[in-house]
Amino acid sequence: MNARERMLGKLRAAVPEAGRNLAADNATISQRIAAHYAERRRDTSVHERVTAMCSALTAIRAEPCVANELQWPALVVAELVKSGVKRLLLDTASAEGTALEAAIRKADADIETIRYEKNIEEWKSELFDTIDAGFCVARSGIAPLGTLIVVPDAAAPRTISLVPPLHIALVRASTLQLDMQSVAATEGWSNGMPTNLLMITGPSKTSDIQQVLAFGAHGPCRLMVVIVTDADA
Amino acid sequence: MNTQTNTQALRFEPDFKSRAHDALADPKLRKSFRGAMDFLQSKRTAMFPDDAELQALRDLGEAVRKHALANLPELLVQLEEKLSANGITVHWAETADEANEIILGIAQRHQAKRVIKGKSMASEEIELNHYLAEHGVNCVEADMGEYIVQLADEKPSHIIMPAVHKTKADIGELFEDKIPDTHYTEDVDELIQIGRRALRHQFMEADIGLSGVNFAAADTGTLWLVENEGNGRMVTTVPSVHIAIMGMEKVVAKLEHIVPMASLLPRSATGQMITTYFNLISSPRKPGEKDGPKEVHLVLLDNGRTQAFADDELRATLQCIRCGACMNHCPVYGRIGGHAYGTTYPGPIGKIISPHLLGLRATADLPTASTLCGACGEVCPVRIPIPQLLVRLRTEANRNPHEAVAHPLRGQGAKYRRSEKLVWRFWSGAFAHPAIYRVFRWAATRLRALTPKSQLGWTQHRTPLKPAEKSLADLLNERGQPE
Numbered sequence: 001m002n003a004r005e006r007m008l009g010k011l012r013a014a015v016p017e018a019g020r021n022l023a024a025d026n027a028t029i030s031q032r033i034a035a036h037y038a039e040r041r042r043d044t045s046v047h048e049r050v051t052a053m054c055s056a057l058t059a060i061r062a063e064p065c066v067a068n069e070l071q072w073p074a075l076v077v078a079e080l081v082k083s084g085v086k087r088l089l090l091d092t093a094s095a096e097g098t099a100l101e102a103a104i105r106k107a108d109a110d111i112e113t114i115r116y117e118k119n120i121e122e123w124k125s126e127l128f129d130t131i132d133a134g135f136c137v138a139r140s141g142i143a144p145l146g147t148l149i150v151v152p153d154a155a156a157p158r159t160i161s162l163v164p165p166l167h168i169a170l171v172r173a174s175t176l177q178l179d180m181q182s183v184a185a186t187e188g189w190s191n192g193m194p195t196n197l198l199m200i201t202g203p204s205k206t207s208d209i210q211q212v213l214a215f216g217a218h219g220p221c222r223l224m225v226v227i228v229t230d231a232d233a
Numbered sequence: 234m235n236t237q238t239n240t241q242a243l244r245f246e247p248d249f250k251s252r253a254h255d256a257l258a259d260p261k262l263r264k265s266f267r268g269a270m271d272f273l274q275s276k277r278t279a280m281f282p283d284d285a286e287l288q289a290l291r292d293l294g295e296a297v298r299k300h301a302l303a304n305l306p307e308l309l310v311q312l313e314e315k316l317s318a319n320g321i322t323v324h325w326a327e328t329a330d331e332a333n334e335i336i337l338g339i340a341q342r343h344q345a346k347r348v349i350k351g352k353s354m355a356s357e358e359i360e361l362n363h364y365l366a367e368h369g370v371n372c373v374e375a376d377m378g379e380y381i382v383q384l385a386d387e388k389p390s391h392i393i394m395p396a397v398h399k400t401k402a403d404i405g406e407l408f409e410d411k412i413p414d415t416h417y418t419e420d421v422d423e424l425i426q427i428g429r430r431a432l433r434h435q436f437m438e439a440d441i442g443l444s445g446v447n448f449a450a451a452d453t454g455t456l457w458l459v460e461n462e463g464n465g466r467m468v469t470t471v472p473s474v475h476i477a478i479m480g481m482e483k484v485v486a487k488l489e490h491i492v493p494m495a496s497l498l499p500r501s502a503t504g505q506m507i508t509t510y511f512n513l514i515s516s517p518r519k520p521g522e523k524d525g526p527k528e529v530h531l532v533l534l535d536n537g538r539t540q541a542f543a544d545d546e547l548r549a550t551l552q553c554i555r556c557g558a559c560m561n562h563c564p565v566y567g568r569i570g571g572h573a574y575g576t577t578y579p580g581p582i583g584k585i586i587s588p589h590l591l592g593l594r595a596t597a598d599l600p601t602a603s604t605l606c607g608a609c610g611e612v613c614p615v616r617i618p619i620p621q622l623l624v625r626l627r628t629e630a631n632r633n634p635h636e637a638v639a640h641p642l643r644g645q646g647a648k649y650r651r652s653e654k655l656v657w658r659f660w661s662g663a664f665a666h667p668a669i670y671r672v673f674r675w676a677a678t679r680l681r682a683l684t685p686k687s688q689l690g691w692t693q694h695r696t697p698l699k700p701a702e703k704s705l706a707d708l709l710n711e712r713g714q715p716e
Contacts, residue, residue: 003535004325007481010539011306014548019307026452026486029300033293033493040286120471120524124437145507157524158470162463181492189488193453195519196470199511204463207503208378208394210265210401211272212421217377218429218436219463219509 037181049143049176050227056146060202061215062223064146066173072226073103076168079224080104080111080133083166087112089127090135091155096170100135116157127163134160134220135168140175140183141227142199148225149183150198158196167220169200173229249598252573262398266570269397273561276504277612293493295616298552301485305542308451308484309533315454319516321529329359329536336361336443336476339530340370343474345440349432351458351465352376353445354392354555355478355534358577358590361443372443373435375464377428384411390571392578393502393557398570432464442468442526446479447498447554449531450488456531457491458512459498461505466512475517475526481533482542482551494554497614502556537589537643544640546625550585552615557582559609559619565602574599581609585622593630593644600626674704 001009012018044052050066057064067075077100080088088104091097092115104111120127136156138148148169152158161167177183180199184190189197204219215221256262281287301308313323326332332355340348348365350356350372362372362383374383378395382388385407389395396404401419408424409417412431418424444465448457456477458465469475485491499505518525541550560566560580571579576587576596584599600623609619632638633654634646663669677700684699691698706716 002325003327003331007325007327007533007535007539008306008309011309011542014539014543015303015305018304022304022307022486025300025304026490029296030487030489032296033489036289036293036493116523118523121473124471128433128437147507154521154523157522158466159524162466162470180495181489184489184492190452193455193488193513193515195514195516195522195525197513197515198466199507199513200509201507202509204461204509206377206425206462208376208381208396208462209404209421209424210399211269211394212401214422214425216429217425217462217464218375218432218467 033181034185037179041178041182044143044178046173046176046229049178050173050229052143053141053146053171053176053225053227056144057202057225060146061205062146062202062225064225064227066227066229068229072170072228073099074107076100076135076224076226077103077107077109077111079168081107081109083133083222085111085132085166087114087131088133088135089114089116089131089160089164091115093155094137096137097135116155116160120157120159127159131164133166133168134162134164135170136160138169138171138175138200140177140187141171142180142183143176143178145180145201146225147180147199147201149187150200151194152196152198153194158198161198161200162219165216165220166222166224167200167203168224168226170226170228173227176227249573249575249602252575253569253602256569256573261400262570263568265398265400266567269391269394270561270567273394273504273557277501277558277561278504280500280504280506290493290497291614291616294497294554294614295552297485297490297494298554298615301490302482302542302548302551304486305482305484308486309481311451312449312454312484315451316531319454321454321456321516321531324530324532325535326532327535329534332359332478332532332534332536333361333364335532336478337365337368337370339474339476340365340441341368343440345474346370347435347439348372348441348443349435349439349468349472350374350376350379351442351444351468352379352395352460353443353478354389354577355445355480356443357389358536359478359534361478373432373439375432375435375462375468376460377425377462377464380428380432381407384408388572388577390579391557391560392555392580392582398572436464436467436471439468439472441474441476442470442472443476443478444469446477446483446531448491448494449479449484450486450491451484452487454515455488456514457488457495458514459495459508459510460512461503461509463510466510469512469514470525473526474528474530475514476530476532477514478532478534480538480551481535482538482553498554498556501558501612501614537591540640540642541586541589547589547622547640549617550589550622552617553582553586554615555582556614558612558614562608562612564604564606564608569602574602581619581623582617585617585619585626588626588629588642588644593626593642593647595644597630597644597647600624600630674706678702678704678707 054064140149203223204217206217324335374380381396390398446456447459499508517529541547566580588596630648681700
């Protein structure tokens with residue numbers, strides 16, 4: 001008998017009924033959780049969600065800003081210039097990436113845009129030592145928590161939101177939800193998960209030294225969140 | 234069966250009582266812990282302004298964990314199937330040694346010399362760093378608190394805040410001494426930036442990233458990691474191999490069942506609504522993806538957990554989600570700190586889990602290091618009846634080692650003494666037989682002058698006990714109200 005069989009054997013001996021009502025009991029608990037969150041959810045307008053997202057982000061020392069589809073690229077460029085960003089990592093092929101590149105050209109800003117083309121192994125030290133900021137688009141957000149749901153992919157990998165000292169994330173106001181349960185249900189997490197899904201709430205931080213809060217522990221020191229409303233909002 | 238082979242147990246010296254005594258006499262340590270405990274308690278309280286909401290969430294938390302444990306063998310098999318289908322390799326380790334060997338084996342297959350670690354109490358439990366170092370593999374801790382403790386060649390004194398016993402001045406001196414080109418500072422921002430710089434190249438150069446796991450979902454095959462610093466994301470993203478190690482009890486049935494747990498954990502632990510990062514890992518790097526590990530392994534660790542699982546009452550120990558709220562509210566932990574316990578997991582949770590990991594012989598004093606005030610049970614987000622389990626473990630430690638019971642614990646009877654047993658037998662006999670009781674009562678009151686001045690432990694710090702001149706029955710008799 002190997003370790004697996006021995007461990008499972010001991011567990012099965014203790015709970016011989018295990019698994020008998022698993023599907024039904026799973027559903028009961030899922031329903032209880034869904035009901036718990038549903039009872040606490042109240043109807044809110046997109047505007048209210050944006051306001052909640054902004055105050056939650058401010059409370060955790062992230063830097064929120066609100067702009068419509070036409071305005072946001074210029075706003076981000078202004079912030080990049082102000083922060084002294086010289087090298088920006090982003091997915092230039094995405095609609096948002098294209099818009100941001102165009103705004104950088106229009107502003108004649110001295111910012112080099114870099115696309116994540118190579119595997120991390122091939123440019124690790126360049127990534128760690130020379131990139132000033134990373135830009136990515138969040139799939140959705142949880143307004144009252146100030147949380148971004150980020151699903152990295154081949155064009156916008158995981159390290160964009162992790163390694164550069166400044167992280168700029170774009171989230172559309174229409175995707176803001178009220179709690180994690182509704183995000184999980186709406187996005188169908190149970191049907192299958194991507195390689196990596198991240199919930200990001202503020203810049204990297206720690207209180208490991210005498211309970212004093214300090215930012216920029218290992219991840220980004222700053223997180224700027226652009227909440228994009230509809231063009232006419 | 235009571236022979237301690239665990240390396241950790243062999244290093245427990247001196248015993249708990251003298252360590253606790255030393256800790257109590259250390260004003261600096263007392264101040265560090267008092268400050269930290271007050272801070273964490275008030276942060277947690279602020280997170281739960283509405284008691285009804287807290288109780289509703291605790292109900293959900295308890296239900297999710299109890300359901301998972303009731304189906305544990307099935308869920309582990311499901312988790313293994315799902316993870317394997319996703320491309321993650323699952324390993325089963327019955328003992329600390331087996332877990333260490335598995336991890337070393339993976340390292341050797343990759344000719345790895347450097348491991349960068351995220352926070353993992355399970356890896357502390359198996360003394361992984363020590364084991365790998367003996368085999369030429371260097372482990373560096375990347376969590377700031379763990380890094381500080383590792384530099385100081387110490388052990389964590391709290392499961393969430395490992396360096397809680399250290400002041401910023403201690404850390405300033407430590408960094409100046411151990412990190413090249415570092416000047417002394419007490420500025421916390423500066424200290425964190427020094428740590429950040431020192432660890433950044435370690436993330437780049439490490440061959441393997443090792444992490445713990447907070448929750449695992451059996452239905453989707455997802456490992457859910459909770460953290461604030463970003464080191465957990467670094468170690469699970471930058472090196473080309475990721476090894477996760479997890480106590481086998483941490484699996485839950487469905488990903489959506491983790492939602493309330495993910496709310497309870499940070500609020501109970503550090504008083505945050507949510508931590509900076511929830512990192513959900515479901516597969517290694519897929520073709521076309523440009524970062525993330527090419528190989529992901531999960532080590533499922535038993536190391537005594539099946540002993541707690543076997544018993545219907547003690548099984549509740551495994552509901553724990555390692556938030557540390559019990560230690561933050563414990564009057565004993567708050568005074569003696571984490572190191573006095575001598576175990577990986579200190580405080581109330583340590584007192585109920587360590588006897589299963591190490592046996593009652595090595596931990597016999599721990600269940601008695603409690604006032605049974607009940608604070609730990611009251612704050613536990615998954616409603617583990619910690620005081621009740623402490624009493625149960627006291628019973629097992631005092632049980633006759635040869636008494637046959639359904640689920641004997643390793644080290645049963647570690648505190649058993651025949652003389653004590655006889656005293657209790659006499660006591661219960663006297664109470665069960667009125668005639669004997671009356672004789673005893675008569676003798677105790679009339680012969681009270683003979684009560685010894687020295688009454689063992691009692692008189693170390695207290696005046697001797699002496700029976701009253703008249704018993705309650707005598708007094709009632711005098712008032713014309715006989716028994």
